[in-house]
Amino acid sequence: MRHVLVTGAAGGIGRAIAAQFAAQGAVLTLADRDRAPLDDLAAHLAATASATGVLTADLTAADAPEELVRRAWAARGPVDVLVNAAGVYPSLDMAELTAEAWDRLFAVNLRAPVLATAAYARLAAARGEGGTVVNISSGSALRARPGGGPYASSKAALEMATRAAALELGAHGIRVNAVSPGFVPVDSACNPVSEQYAAAIGANPLGRPGSPEDIARAVRWIAGPEASWITGEILRVDGGSGTGALHLPRIWPPATGPADAPARPATSAPADATKGHPA
Secondary structure (H helix, E strand, O other), X not given: OOEEEEEOOOOHHHHHHHHHHHHOOOEEEEEEOOHHHHHHHHHHHOOOOOEEEEEEOOOOOOOHHHHHHHXXXXXXXXXXXXXXXXXXXXXXXXXXXXXXXXXXXXXXHHXXXXXXXHHHHHHHHHHXXXXXXXXXXXXXXXXXXXXXXXXXXXXXXXXXXXXXXXXXXXXXXEEEEEEEEOOOOOOOOOOOOOHHHHHHHOOOOOOOOOOHHHHHHHHHHHOOHHHOOOOOOEEEEOOOHHHOOOOOXXXXXXXXXXXXXXXXXXXXXXXXXXXXXXX
Protein backbone atom coordinates (compact mmCIF):
# COMPACT_ATOMS: atom_id res chain seq x y z
CA MET A 1 0.00 0.00 0.00
CA ARG A 2 1.13 3.52 -0.72
CA HIS A 3 2.33 5.78 2.07
CA VAL A 4 0.74 9.24 1.70
CA LEU A 5 1.84 12.34 3.63
CA VAL A 6 -0.76 15.12 3.72
CA THR A 7 0.08 18.53 5.16
CA GLY A 8 -2.80 20.73 6.28
CA ALA A 9 -4.72 17.52 6.92
CA ALA A 10 -6.96 19.05 9.59
CA GLY A 11 -8.42 21.60 7.15
CA GLY A 12 -11.56 21.03 5.09
CA ILE A 13 -9.79 20.11 1.85
CA GLY A 14 -6.95 18.33 3.65
CA ARG A 15 -9.41 16.11 5.55
CA ALA A 16 -11.18 15.17 2.34
CA ILE A 17 -7.88 14.34 0.65
CA ALA A 18 -6.87 12.11 3.55
CA ALA A 19 -10.26 10.36 3.39
CA GLN A 20 -9.88 9.67 -0.33
CA PHE A 21 -6.53 7.96 0.16
CA ALA A 22 -7.78 6.14 3.26
CA ALA A 23 -10.59 4.67 1.15
CA GLN A 24 -7.86 3.12 -1.03
CA GLY A 25 -6.32 1.52 2.05
CA ALA A 26 -3.27 3.79 2.07
CA VAL A 27 -0.84 4.23 4.91
CA LEU A 28 -1.37 7.82 6.03
CA THR A 29 0.74 10.41 7.79
CA LEU A 30 -1.43 13.40 8.69
CA ALA A 31 0.30 16.68 9.48
CA ASP A 32 -0.97 20.03 10.76
CA ARG A 33 -0.26 22.59 13.46
CA ASP A 34 -2.53 21.25 16.21
CA ARG A 35 -2.70 17.71 17.54
CA ALA A 36 -6.35 17.43 18.62
CA PRO A 37 -8.00 17.68 15.18
CA LEU A 38 -5.40 15.31 13.75
CA ASP A 39 -6.16 12.71 16.40
CA ASP A 40 -9.87 13.09 15.65
CA LEU A 41 -9.27 12.61 11.92
CA ALA A 42 -6.98 9.61 12.46
CA ALA A 43 -9.66 7.94 14.57
CA HIS A 44 -12.27 8.66 11.90
CA LEU A 45 -10.12 7.10 9.16
CA ALA A 46 -8.89 4.11 11.15
CA ALA A 47 -11.54 1.81 9.69
CA THR A 48 -10.32 2.22 6.10
CA ALA A 49 -6.66 3.30 6.14
CA SER A 50 -4.04 0.59 6.44
CA ALA A 51 -2.32 2.64 9.12
CA THR A 52 -2.55 6.24 10.25
CA GLY A 53 -0.09 8.43 12.10
CA VAL A 54 -0.11 12.10 12.99
CA LEU A 55 2.66 14.69 13.13
CA THR A 56 2.42 18.30 14.24
CA ALA A 57 4.52 20.97 12.57
CA ASP A 58 4.67 24.74 12.40
CA LEU A 59 5.42 25.28 8.74
CA THR A 60 6.37 28.92 9.28
CA ALA A 61 9.67 27.58 10.70
CA ALA A 62 12.33 27.30 8.00
CA ASP A 63 13.47 23.80 8.95
CA ALA A 64 9.98 22.39 9.60
CA PRO A 65 9.16 21.12 6.07
CA GLU A 66 12.27 18.97 5.73
CA GLU A 67 11.97 17.71 9.30
CA LEU A 68 8.34 16.76 8.68
CA VAL A 69 9.17 14.73 5.59
CA ARG A 70 12.03 12.96 7.33
CA ARG A 71 9.88 12.17 10.39
CA ALA A 72 7.12 10.72 8.22
CA TRP A 73 9.65 8.64 6.27
CA ALA A 74 11.27 7.34 9.44
CA ALA A 75 8.00 6.55 11.21
CA ARG A 76 6.09 4.69 8.51
CA GLY A 77 8.56 3.98 5.73
CA PRO A 78 9.18 5.62 2.35
CA VAL A 79 6.60 8.20 1.32
CA ASP A 80 5.05 7.45 -2.07
CA VAL A 81 2.83 10.55 -2.30
CA LEU A 82 3.39 13.98 -0.78
CA VAL A 83 0.36 16.28 -0.78
CA ASN A 84 1.13 19.88 0.16
CA ALA A 85 -2.32 21.05 1.24
CA ALA A 86 -1.40 23.40 4.09
CA GLY A 87 -2.13 27.03 3.35
CA VAL A 88 -3.40 30.32 4.73
CA TYR A 89 -5.91 32.61 3.02
CA PRO A 90 -5.66 36.09 4.52
CA SER A 91 -7.07 39.35 3.23
CA LEU A 92 -4.17 41.79 2.96
CA ASP A 93 -4.45 45.16 1.25
CA MET A 94 -1.29 46.17 -0.55
CA ALA A 95 -1.25 49.65 1.00
CA GLU A 96 -1.32 48.17 4.51
CA LEU A 97 0.99 45.21 3.90
CA THR A 98 3.82 44.55 6.36
CA ALA A 99 6.96 42.50 5.92
CA GLU A 100 5.86 40.21 8.74
CA ALA A 101 2.49 39.44 7.15
CA TRP A 102 4.04 38.89 3.72
CA ASP A 103 6.75 36.59 5.11
CA ARG A 104 4.27 34.48 7.09
CA LEU A 105 2.00 34.06 4.08
CA PHE A 106 4.84 33.03 1.78
CA ALA A 107 6.40 30.80 4.44
CA VAL A 108 3.28 28.64 4.57
CA ASN A 109 1.96 28.91 1.01
CA LEU A 110 5.22 28.77 -0.95
CA ARG A 111 8.37 28.10 1.05
CA ALA A 112 6.92 25.13 2.97
CA PRO A 113 5.68 23.15 -0.06
CA VAL A 114 8.84 23.94 -2.02
CA LEU A 115 11.15 22.85 0.79
CA ALA A 116 9.02 19.78 1.55
CA THR A 117 9.22 18.83 -2.11
CA ALA A 118 13.00 19.32 -2.10
CA ALA A 119 13.41 17.13 0.98
CA TYR A 120 11.10 14.51 -0.48
CA ALA A 121 12.96 14.55 -3.79
CA ARG A 122 16.29 13.85 -2.11
CA LEU A 123 14.91 10.84 -0.24
CA ALA A 124 12.88 9.52 -3.18
CA ALA A 125 15.77 9.89 -5.63
CA ALA A 126 18.07 7.98 -3.28
CA ARG A 127 15.45 5.24 -2.99
CA GLY A 128 15.24 5.00 -6.77
CA GLU A 129 11.56 4.09 -7.09
CA GLY A 130 10.09 7.44 -8.11
CA GLY A 131 7.33 9.28 -6.32
CA THR A 132 4.56 11.82 -6.61
CA VAL A 133 4.01 15.34 -5.29
CA VAL A 134 0.69 17.20 -5.48
CA ASN A 135 0.54 20.86 -4.52
CA ILE A 136 -2.72 22.68 -3.80
CA SER A 137 -2.85 25.93 -5.72
CA SER A 138 -5.82 28.25 -6.30
CA GLY A 139 -7.71 29.97 -9.09
CA SER A 140 -6.36 33.15 -7.50
CA ALA A 141 -3.04 32.38 -9.16
CA LEU A 142 -4.59 33.61 -12.42
CA ARG A 143 -6.53 36.65 -11.24
CA ALA A 144 -6.08 39.21 -8.50
CA ARG A 145 -8.86 40.53 -6.27
CA PRO A 146 -9.07 43.33 -3.71
CA GLY A 147 -7.23 42.20 -0.60
CA GLY A 148 -5.94 39.10 -2.33
CA GLY A 149 -2.77 40.27 -4.04
CA PRO A 150 -0.28 38.62 -1.66
CA TYR A 151 -2.25 35.36 -1.60
CA ALA A 152 -2.57 35.33 -5.38
CA SER A 153 1.15 36.02 -5.68
CA SER A 154 2.01 33.07 -3.44
CA LYS A 155 -0.13 30.69 -5.49
CA ALA A 156 1.17 31.98 -8.82
CA ALA A 157 4.69 31.36 -7.56
CA LEU A 158 3.70 27.89 -6.34
CA GLU A 159 2.46 26.99 -9.82
CA MET A 160 5.78 27.98 -11.36
CA ALA A 161 7.65 26.08 -8.66
CA THR A 162 5.49 23.05 -9.49
CA ARG A 163 6.50 23.20 -13.14
CA ALA A 164 10.16 23.77 -12.32
CA ALA A 165 10.23 20.82 -9.92
CA ALA A 166 8.53 18.59 -12.50
CA LEU A 167 11.11 19.60 -15.08
CA GLU A 168 14.05 18.73 -12.86
CA LEU A 169 12.74 15.70 -10.98
CA GLY A 170 11.26 13.74 -13.87
CA ALA A 171 14.63 12.10 -14.45
CA HIS A 172 14.23 10.46 -11.03
CA GLY A 173 10.72 9.24 -11.82
CA ILE A 174 9.18 11.88 -9.54
CA ARG A 175 6.02 13.52 -10.83
CA VAL A 176 5.03 16.97 -9.56
CA ASN A 177 1.59 18.44 -10.29
CA ALA A 178 -0.83 20.87 -8.72
CA VAL A 179 -4.59 20.91 -8.26
CA SER A 180 -6.12 24.38 -8.42
CA PRO A 181 -9.51 24.65 -6.69
CA GLY A 182 -12.15 27.20 -7.47
CA PHE A 183 -14.33 28.47 -4.64
CA VAL A 184 -14.84 25.69 -2.09
CA PRO A 185 -16.71 26.66 1.10
CA VAL A 186 -15.20 25.10 4.20
CA ASP A 187 -15.78 25.63 7.90
CA SER A 188 -12.49 27.25 8.86
CA ALA A 189 -11.58 29.36 11.84
CA CYS A 190 -8.12 29.86 10.31
CA ASN A 191 -9.37 31.02 6.89
CA PRO A 192 -12.84 32.56 7.36
CA VAL A 193 -14.77 33.88 4.35
CA SER A 194 -17.54 36.48 4.54
CA GLU A 195 -21.01 35.80 3.14
CA GLN A 196 -20.63 38.75 0.77
CA TYR A 197 -17.39 37.34 -0.65
CA ALA A 198 -18.87 33.87 -1.03
CA ALA A 199 -21.89 35.26 -2.88
CA ALA A 200 -19.72 37.34 -5.23
CA ILE A 201 -17.17 34.66 -6.10
CA GLY A 202 -19.44 31.62 -6.23
CA ALA A 203 -20.79 31.95 -9.80
CA ASN A 204 -19.57 29.36 -12.29
CA PRO A 205 -20.96 27.59 -15.38
CA LEU A 206 -21.93 24.49 -13.38
CA GLY A 207 -24.01 26.57 -10.99
CA ARG A 208 -22.73 25.31 -7.64
CA PRO A 209 -19.76 25.83 -5.36
CA GLY A 210 -17.16 23.12 -5.15
CA SER A 211 -16.84 20.69 -2.28
CA PRO A 212 -13.71 19.42 -0.54
CA GLU A 213 -14.49 16.03 -2.04
CA ASP A 214 -14.38 17.47 -5.57
CA ILE A 215 -10.81 18.57 -4.93
CA ALA A 216 -9.84 15.41 -3.09
CA ARG A 217 -10.94 13.16 -5.95
CA ALA A 218 -8.82 15.17 -8.36
CA VAL A 219 -5.81 14.88 -6.05
CA ARG A 220 -6.27 11.13 -5.71
CA TRP A 221 -6.54 10.74 -9.49
CA ILE A 222 -3.53 12.84 -10.46
CA ALA A 223 -1.43 11.10 -7.80
CA GLY A 224 -2.47 7.70 -9.06
CA PRO A 225 -1.37 5.28 -11.79
CA GLU A 226 -4.00 6.56 -14.25
CA ALA A 227 -2.02 9.82 -14.43
CA SER A 228 1.42 8.21 -14.62
CA TRP A 229 2.43 10.20 -17.72
CA ILE A 230 1.31 13.56 -16.36
CA THR A 231 3.73 15.93 -14.68
CA GLY A 232 4.14 19.68 -14.44
CA GLU A 233 0.40 20.22 -14.90
CA ILE A 234 -2.00 22.50 -13.06
CA LEU A 235 -5.34 20.70 -12.89
CA ARG A 236 -8.07 23.31 -12.49
CA VAL A 237 -11.07 22.00 -10.57
CA ASP A 238 -13.29 25.05 -10.45
CA GLY A 239 -16.69 24.35 -11.98
CA GLY A 240 -15.54 26.25 -15.04
CA SER A 241 -15.11 29.56 -13.21
CA GLY A 242 -11.74 30.04 -14.89
CA THR A 243 -13.27 29.99 -18.36
CA GLY A 244 -14.31 33.63 -18.28
CA ALA A 245 -16.42 36.36 -16.71
CA LEU A 246 -19.76 34.60 -16.30
CA HIS A 247 -21.22 37.44 -14.21
CA LEU A 248 -20.92 40.07 -16.95
CA PRO A 249 -24.02 40.89 -19.03
CA ARG A 250 -24.00 40.50 -22.80
CA ILE A 251 -22.82 43.50 -24.81
CA TRP A 252 -25.92 43.01 -26.95
CA PRO A 253 -29.03 40.99 -26.14
CA PRO A 254 -29.27 37.55 -27.77
CA ALA A 255 -30.48 37.45 -31.36
CA THR A 256 -33.58 35.58 -30.18
CA GLY A 257 -35.41 36.45 -27.02
CA PRO A 258 -38.50 38.15 -25.63
CA ALA A 259 -40.54 40.08 -28.13
CA ASP A 260 -39.78 43.38 -26.41
CA ALA A 261 -35.98 42.83 -26.40
CA PRO A 262 -34.11 45.47 -28.42
CA ALA A 263 -32.77 44.12 -31.69
CA ARG A 264 -29.04 43.55 -32.06
CA PRO A 265 -27.48 45.53 -34.95
CA ALA A 266 -26.95 43.24 -37.92
CA THR A 267 -23.84 44.86 -39.36
CA SER A 268 -21.68 47.62 -37.99
CA ALA A 269 -20.91 48.41 -34.36
CA PRO A 270 -22.10 51.70 -32.85
CA ALA A 271 -20.00 54.77 -33.54
CA ASP A 272 -18.61 54.94 -30.00
CA ALA A 273 -17.65 51.24 -29.77
CA THR A 274 -13.95 52.09 -29.63
CA LYS A 275 -14.45 53.81 -26.27
CA GLY A 276 -14.61 50.51 -24.44
CA HIS A 277 -13.50 46.89 -24.67
CA PRO A 278 -15.42 43.96 -23.21
CA ALA A 279 -13.61 42.07 -20.49
